């Protein structure tokens with residue numbers, strides 16, 4: 001455990017690091033070395049205007065809707081399949097090759113194919129989110145199931161529990177920490193998925209906005225949107241971690257639970 | 265009445281052969297009796313107890329309880345484990361009620377029904393703590409309360425105090441005595457400690473090993489209620505040194521504590 | 525009042541793998557399931573593909589494989605592959621080099637860690653693909669921006685994993701080195717670097733995966749050259765089987781790189797493990 005003062009010291013250093021970086025950026029911007037680096041003050045100036053513009057808010061809504069439609073079912077099915085894979089060897093044998101393939105291939109490469117199948121629209125975006133999140137939840141849930149203490153299963157059996165009860169009252173709670181770690185990873189990946197898929201389409205959502213602003217060389221606005229996307233990613237992860245901490249009171253630091261697999 | 269008749273158990277080994285853990289074990293345990301099993305490590309005590317619990321199937325012989333053959337776990341039996349085996353994600357009260365919950369009560373009912381048992385083991389104060397916040401002795405009290413809460417006729421205990429330090433162990437023995445006198449259940453108690461066996465039991469089964477067999481069954485002619493002074497009586501000492509000689513003859517297991 | 529039977533067997537027994545005559549059968553059962561399920565997926569892919577009225581959208585696996593075979597024999601494919609591969613190699617190596625150095629610094633020096641924390645945290649949460657337009661504005665759509673994108677994709681993971689590797693180097697080991705009066709550079713070379721190799725290699729593996737993703741993102745978002753141009757062209761000409769084939773080639777290439785990285789990691793970690801056993 002670091003002492004409080006060390007923590008404060010680090011915070012101050014982080015602020016210094018940030019300030020120095022921004023100052024350098026400002027100088028580069030003022031020197032007009034490249035259109036890619038406008039002065040940072042100009043970017044900051046653009047933030048409020050961009051973040052409140054109708055175009056931005058529309059794009060944000062589009063992206064959020066896609067996540068809201070695709071992520072929950074993907075998580076739920078992923079957890080269900082993960083429980084089966086973790087608990088029943090034949091299911092594991094049957095699905096392992098497929099899951100491993102999907103976890104080690106560069107999923108972005110599938111986007112052109114998804115566009116052929118689902119068209120240049122929301123369908124493809126949803127499909128992208130699903131393939132980005134489903135398998136990662138499956139492996140982490142399955143790994144969680146495998147952490148089940150066989151002694152607890154035996155204890156429950158000795159009190160007369162059948163397979164269903166063992167599944168619900170022992171296996172599921174045992175799997176929770178890794179399951180949540182999987183959900184945490186999946187949330188980050190869902191954001192990546194929606195942005196990249198929208199970028200490829202180039203029209204809708206925040207990803208589409210990034211492409212259009214880039215194409216128009218509207219660099220200040222572009223930075224404002226990128227900044228928002230990054231912060232949104234950070235806040236979402238924090239939110240998931242907060243839920244995790246409340247849901248797993250017996251795990252001392254749930255956010256430190258290393259996911260079994262993060263994916264490429 | 266528990267009748268164990270010609271019980272045997274073979275396990276398959278990795279090299280394709282099989283290994284006889286228990287052979288032709290027969291004895292019976294009377295209702296409300298406190299019956300201990302002692303024997304060298306690996307002689308099959310846990311296996312035997314799990315067979316009575318219905319967790320492991322015998323490969324020979326059978327076990328009858330009040331005339332009915334055991335084919336699986338049943339509501340008349342409850343087990344207490346050496347490693348406590350509490351649910352780390354549930355608080356103490358839920359843990360105590362877990363057996364009841366598995367037998368059909370709702371979480372709320374089972375927690376309510378668990379309260380008196382938690383009180384019996386003196387942990388009411390810790391109802392809403394989690395297992396990792398409790399000492400080993402307290403955790404085993406929870407394990408005991410969980411077993412008692414389902415109102416079993418037979419309590420099966422596998423070295424329940426084996427993971428505890430000597431002082432805690434002695435306190436737990438006294439508490440168990442007190443509880444057993446109130447609850448009036450049959451107890452089958454596996455232990456490595458000769459003191460413990462002599463202090464608690466009505467009878468002690470001494471097991472032989474390779475394969476596990478009955479060596480002898482000792483009566484414990486000590487008056488009840490047993491007290492601290494019981495441990496210093498001549499009968500007690502005679503019993504423990506008798507057991508010690510028997511066990512030492514079987515195998516030089518250095519983990520067996522010598523009698524004082 | 526006895527034995528309301530539950531399931532006949534408890535897990536006390538099922539934990540132990542059965543040996544004897546059944547073991548032989550058991551060794552093959554997993555493979556039956558594995559091959560069976562993969563086969564089933566391929567058969568469904570094939571049949572579903574054939575059942576389509578047109579092969580515009582969904583192409584049966586046999587046609588994809590045939591198209592891939594054709595691609596592998598065309599000079600144009602290998603040309604495109606080279607266009608894709610060369611900038612990838614540069615970006616990838618650059619991300620490893622920079623990531624390992626940054627990671628070592630961050631892991632070893634708390635001050636450096638704190639100074640760079642805002643950037644690392646932000647970049648780790650940011651979908652890197654959003655930086656592609658910036659790269660284009662900076663360097664146009666030539667090699668330089670492709671290298672930059674691949675680099676940006678790889679570098680964060682390499683940095684984070686290396687830093688974690690250094691941070692978890694056994695403190696006793698460092699103290700041991702210091703007790704021999706080792707200078708900082710020597711301590712770094714002889715103790716800290718070797719001890720953090722597993723973390724570094726994990727970074728190399730994960731970073732490689734990310735760099736491959738960067739390579740594909742380049743192909744999909746900057747469609748002017750390389751395999752991305754092939755994809756765009758086949759889409760335009762409705763040559764769906766060829767599009768599938770190019771995607772499949774990218775995927776196979778990505779997986780091969782991953783396998784390679786994992787192999788290297790395993791070898792290095794094994795060597796490290798053996799060292800520890802001897803010590």
Ligand SMILES: Nc1ncnc2c1ncn2[C@@H]1O[C@H](COP(=O)(O)OP(=O)(O)OP(=O)(O)O)[C@@H](O)[C@H]1O
Pocket residue numbers: 275276285304305306307308309310311312536537540
């Ligand atoms: N599921 C199993 N598969 C194979 N062998 C087993 C199994 N369970 C127990 N055995 C073997 O059977 C023998 C008896 O085991 P058991 O656990 O019943 O002994 P024990 O008397 O309880 O020992 P201890 O005093 O060390 O707890 C041991 O040799 C053990 O290795």
Ligand SMILES: [Mg+2]
Pocket residue numbers: 309310311422
């Ligand atoms: Mg045992």
